[in-house]
Amino acid sequence: MAGKALPELLSVWGDELVGRLNSAATERGRFPILIKLLDAAEWLSVQVHPDDTYALEHEGDLGKTEMWIVLHADPGAQLIQGFKPGVQPHQFAAAISAGGADEFLRRVSVTTGDVFFLRPGTIHAVGPGILLTEIQQSSDVTYRVYDWDRDGEDRPLHLSRALDVLDFNTVEPCAVQAKWHIRNGIESQLLASCPYFETRRLELGSEAVFEGRCDGATFEAWAVIGGHARLGWAGGALELDAVQWVLLPAALGDFNLTAADGATLLQVITPEPESR
Numbered sequence: 001m002a003g004k005a006l007p008e009l010l011s012v013w014g015d016e017l018v019g020r021l022n023s024a025a026t027e028r029g030r031f032p033i034l035i036k037l038l039d040a041a042e043w044l045s046v047q048v049h050p051d052d053t054y055a056l057e058h059e060g061d062l063g064k065t066e067m068w069i070v071l072h073a074d075p076g077a078q079l080i081q082g083f084k085p086g087v088q089p090h091q092f093a094a095a096i097s098a099g100g101a102d103e104f105l106r107r108v109s110v111t112t113g114d115v116f117f118l119r120p121g122t123i124h125a126v127g128p129g130i131l132l133t134e135i136q137q138s139s140d141v142t143y144r145v146y147d148w149d150r151d152g153e154d155r156p157l158h159l160s161r162a163l164d165v166l167d168f169n170t171v172e173p174c175a176v177q178a179k180w181h182i183r184n185g186i187e188s189q190l191l192a193s194c195p196y197f198e199t200r201r202l203e204l205g206s207e208a209v210f211e212g213r214c215d216g217a218t219f220e221a222w223a224v225i226g227g228h229a230r231l232g233w234a235g236g237a238l239e240l241d242a243v244q245w246v247l248l249p250a251a252l253g254d255f256n257l258t259a260a261d262g263a264t265l266l267q268v269i270t271p272e273p274e275s276r
Contacts, residue, residue: 006031019218019250021270025138032270033197035221035245036134037071044126045155046080046105046146050165051120055141058161063120066136067176067192067199069266070114071225071243074129081116081124082106082170089163096159101146106171115176115191115201121167133223133243135268137196186210198271204229204259214252218270222246222257226264232256 001009007029009017014026025032038044049055049064056062068079083092087104095101105123108116110130118124123145126132143158143165178189178201187203204210204227214220222231224240231238231246233255240246242264248255257265 013249013251015216016251017219017249019214019270020216021218021272022250030138032138032219033221033268034134034136034138035223035268036136037131037243038126038134039131040126040128042128043148045144045148046101046123046125047142047144048123048162048166049118049120049139049142050161054120054165055139059141061141062137062139064137064139064141065120065194065196066118066134067197068114068116068118068126068132068134069191069199069201069225070110070112070116070130070132072131073110073112073114077110077129078107078127079110079116079125079130080105080127081108081118082122082172083168085171087168089166089168092166092168093159093163096146096157099149108174110175115178117176117192117194119167119170121165122170123166133225133266135192135197135199193271195271198269200267202265202267204257204263204265206259206262208259208262210257210265211254212256213254214248214250216250217272219250220248221266221268222248223266224263225266227259227262229263229265230258230260232258 015023018025018032022032051063084104084106092104143162145162147155178191180187180189186208189201191199191201223245224242226242229240233252
């Protein structure tokens, strides 16, 4: 299956790949989530995503809930998340029409390791000097609000629909503050849990081993974002360095992750309905 795209794998394996909790994704022929690495050398476009209800009605597609985990941030790096307090839709629409809206947007200073959760309707943008991994619903519905008046580029904006879905009450954002828990000698944080994905960060000390099992309910996506780890399962083993992602099929069975000299890992799954 080397070189095959995820929809092709889904057509072959179905729920054995994504798990019974994602049977709707199997029916759609689309993997349940998107995972990206973004390396911003300049400001990316200011944009917003709708929720499922709006997106299904107007785009025939799902909306988008997403999260960011900052893997590296240069000193002084910033991102945009939400509005400054008191901004009104008509003010913002007028500013966009006049060619600028930066004064209304909330800039947040970021450092390596910060985590941000972005609900639909949240205006956002990634600034220069930031490398992050983005975990999100599998959807292509994005409304571009502002593109920094770049010379030589004429990418379309989607102001009308953006104004329909923008949440002007999203103010005073901050990084997610997640508590650390220790179990079997392994430290972990629950970074985000929503109906679409659940993400944890784990710290494995030298020679620490995480033992897991894919029991058919959900796939598991794992990343090494610091250090080195060895993934082992009944069919073989795989060495992983930062930053690498690996997809574990829902039908895989038992597996383990071993950190020879310590490693920082991310785990992404689909949560059970009662925990969503």
